[in-house]
Every structure is written in structure tokens, then in C-alpha cells.
Amino acid sequence: MSFNGQSFNGIHHVTAISGPARRNLAFYAEVLGLRLVKKTVNFDDPGTYHLYFGDAAGAPGTILTFFPWEHAAPGRLGVGQTQETVFRVPEGSLGWWAHRFVEKGVPHETITRRFGESVLAFKDPDGMRLALAGMPGIGDEPAWNGGGVPPEHAIRGFHGVSLLVEAGDKTGAILTDVFGYAKTATEGTVTRYAVPGNPVGGIVDIRAAGGFLPGREGAGSVHHVAFRAADDAAQEAMVARLREHHGQRVTEQRDRNYFRSVYFREPGGILFEIATDVPGFAVDEPAESLGQALKLPAQYEAQRARIEAVLPALD
Structure with a gap:
């Protein structure tokens, strides 16, 4: 999908579940060096934070978000889940990161090759699989x-995600027909889908894992993967293709303040979202102070004092 000649294909954001908010913030801001670009609440559970991490501007394709629950039970990876979330760094930076992970006590593997690329896999404090x-x-x-x-070593947004599903053909068909990906390569049981031009968030790897146990959602699990739509019209076109070509049930549009979203459960069981690029994260605070103040949606502003009293301190 393009708008005024600019491509808007790829991942918009990834949302996951974590344990304590303070620990989550410390890892992603102080170990990985991401910017906290928005501090708000779960719109469906305002007693819980929703934290957004990304690049300096909170650009689509860089945003990893979390619902941090203080006492969340660990999740279990299985079929019907996102297996791994992968960031991009400059090619010569992996050795620096491996040394940093040793210094910081971050569980990690040795550098390996996948689809001709060097990859360093690691886990966050909740066991979420990252690379x-x-x-x-x-x-x-x-x-x-x-x-x-x-x-010179900093993260430059998402490379992509890997999905663990029973069989990947129907999931792949949605990636190609609706989201503009193309099947590019296969290694073993993993098929790679990529957006032409290698944009940020332009990779989805599908691992066919027939016979594996289904996953159990919890701390360390990805809740959903969101794909980009330039605007409402582009989103509507994607929804029409999902319904007409793939028989998908899609939710009504929901206003998330910083983007507008629809959701559906793709054939492999993973929750997908389509999120608009507009209006962006600077809609309610200056770009230079993103993430510093607690931002609430209008329906909760009258309850600010009660909400702030319930939320754990992050400082």
C-alpha cells in the first residue's frame, strides 16, 4: 500500500505482556537504549500502564509496547504465538551488543546466521524472545x-517478527495479498516474507510447527502484532480484502489516540492489528518531551487522581 508515492507496508508496532513496570522500563530504556515515547494506560484496563518504546520520534516500525502487570504469570511459547521479535542494528554492532549483554547479565546466545544475516538472540527479564x-x-x-x-550501535527499529503456527499457508496468503509482503526464501521449516525495499519492520518469518503444544499467554508473551496503514482509507481497503478474499472477521475501528486500529485473529491463531500511521505520538505532547508525562484518554481524565494512585511508581 502506498500514499503519495511513499510505502507504508510493514510492521507498525508489537505489543507484549510483561511483569513489573519498573523492571520493564529499566531494561528497554537503560539496557537496550530505546526511548520511552509514550506513558499511558491500557485503554481497556486503566489501572495498568501501557508503555511505548521506540526511536526518537516514535516512528511506525520502531514501537514495542507493553502491558506490564506486576504479578503476571509467565507465558509459555507454543503454536499460535509470535515466537521472536527482531530489531535492526548496524551490521558491525553485534559484537558490541554481545559484550554489553555479558556486562548487563542478559541471557543471550552466540551470533548465528539466518537467511544470510548475522543474528544475536537474547531474552528480556520476563523471558520474551528477542534478537x-x-x-x-x-x-x-x-x-x-x-x-x-x-x-553508532543503537537499535534502528524492527527487522521483523517470527510466527509459530500449525501451518503457514493461509497466514502467508494474508501477508502477501493484504499487507504487501512477498515470499522470498525458505530455511527448513521457516518461510520468509519480506516487503520489497527492505523497510523498517519489513520481515515476517513463519515457522510451521505442526503438532506443537498451543501457547499460553502471560509475561514474556507477545499479545499482538500490528501492521501499518497510511490512513483510514488504506485501512478500510485492507479490511475489505480480509473479509472478501480471506473470510476474516474484523473488529470495528477503535481510536487509540495515536493511531486508529482494527483487529482480527489470523488463521494461525495470532492476533493481528492494522494501525494507521496517523496522527502519531506527538499529538498530545511535544516531540522533545515524549514519554515524560502520564497521558490519559479523554474518557479517563476525570479519574486521573485515582488512576495515578493505583499505578506503580516508575522513577
């Missing part, structure tokens, strides 16, 4: 200078 992919030609892209991570 860094070393990518050529991205060293000049803007980078957030946070958490003691030098800009």
Missing part, C-alpha cells in the same frame, strides 16, 4: 542516544 539482526547500510539512519548506547 538483533546486523544489517548493512543503516548506519546513517537516525538513532536515539539513550541508556548509554552510542548512536
Whole structure:
């Protein structure tokens, strides 16, 4: 899908579940060096934070968000879940990151090769599966200078995600027909789908894992993966294709303040979202102070004092 000649294909954001909010913030801001671009609440559970991490501007394709529940039970990876969330870093930075993970006590694996790319897999404090992919030609892209991570090694948004499903054909058909991906390669049981031009968030790997146990959602689990739509019209076109070509049931549009969303459960059982690029995260606070103040949707503003009293301190 394109708008005024600009591509808007790829991942918009990934939302996951974590344990304590303070620990989550410390890891993603101080270890990975991401910017906290929005501090708000779960619109469906205002007694819980919704934290958004990304690049300096909170650009689509860079945003990892969390619902942090203080006493969340651990999830269990299985069929019908996102297996891994992968960030992009400059090609020569993986050694620096491996050393940082040793220093910070972050569980990680040795650097391996996947689809011709060098990848460093690791886990966050809740056991969420993450990885860094070393990518050529991205060293000049803007980078957030946070958490003691030098800009030359900083994360440059998402590389992509890997999905664990019983069989991947129907999921792949939605990626290609609705979201603009193309099947590009296969390694073993993993099929890679990519957006032409290698944009941020342009990779989805589908692992066919027939016979595996279904997953159990909890801390360390991805709740949903959101794909980009330039605007409402682009989103409506995607919804029409989902319904007419793939028989999908899609929710009504929901206003999330920073984007507008629809949701559906893709054939492999994973919750997908389509999120608009507009209006963006600077709609209710200046870009230079993103993430500093607690932002509430209008329907909860009258309850601010009660909500702030319930939410755990992050400082």
C-alpha cells in the first residue's frame, strides 16, 4: 500500500505482556537504549500502564509496547504465538551488543546466521524472545542516544517478527495479498516474507510447527502484532480484502489516540492489528518531551487522581 508515492507496508508496532513496570522500563530504556515515547494506560484496563518504546520520534516500525502487570504469570511459547521479535542494528554492532549483554547479565546466545544475516538472540527479564539482526547500510539512519548506547550501535527499529503456527499457508496468503509482503526464501521449516525495499519492520518469518503444544499467554508473551496503514482509507481497503478474499472477521475501528486500529485473529491463531500511521505520538505532547508525562484518554481524565494512585511508581 502506498500514499503519495511513499510505502507504508510493514510492521507498525508489537505489543507484549510483561511483569513489573519498573523492571520493564529499566531494561528497554537503560539496557537496550530505546526511548520511552509514550506513558499511558491500557485503554481497556486503566489501572495498568501501557508503555511505548521506540526511536526518537516514535516512528511506525520502531514501537514495542507493553502491558506490564506486576504479578503476571509467565507465558509459555507454543503454536499460535509470535515466537521472536527482531530489531535492526548496524551490521558491525553485534559484537558490541554481545559484550554489553555479558556486562548487563542478559541471557543471550552466540551470533548465528539466518537467511544470510548475522543474528544475536537474547531474552528480556520476563523471558520474551528477542534478537538483533546486523544489517548493512543503516548506519546513517537516525538513532536515539539513550541508556548509554552510542548512536553508532543503537537499535534502528524492527527487522521483523517470527510466527509459530500449525501451518503457514493461509497466514502467508494474508501477508502477501493484504499487507504487501512477498515470499522470498525458505530455511527448513521457516518461510520468509519480506516487503520489497527492505523497510523498517519489513520481515515476517513463519515457522510451521505442526503438532506443537498451543501457547499460553502471560509475561514474556507477545499479545499482538500490528501492521501499518497510511490512513483510514488504506485501512478500510485492507479490511475489505480480509473479509472478501480471506473470510476474516474484523473488529470495528477503535481510536487509540495515536493511531486508529482494527483487529482480527489470523488463521494461525495470532492476533493481528492494522494501525494507521496517523496522527502519531506527538499529538498530545511535544516531540522533545515524549514519554515524560502520564497521558490519559479523554474518557479517563476525570479519574486521573485515582488512576495515578493505583499505578506503580516508575522513577
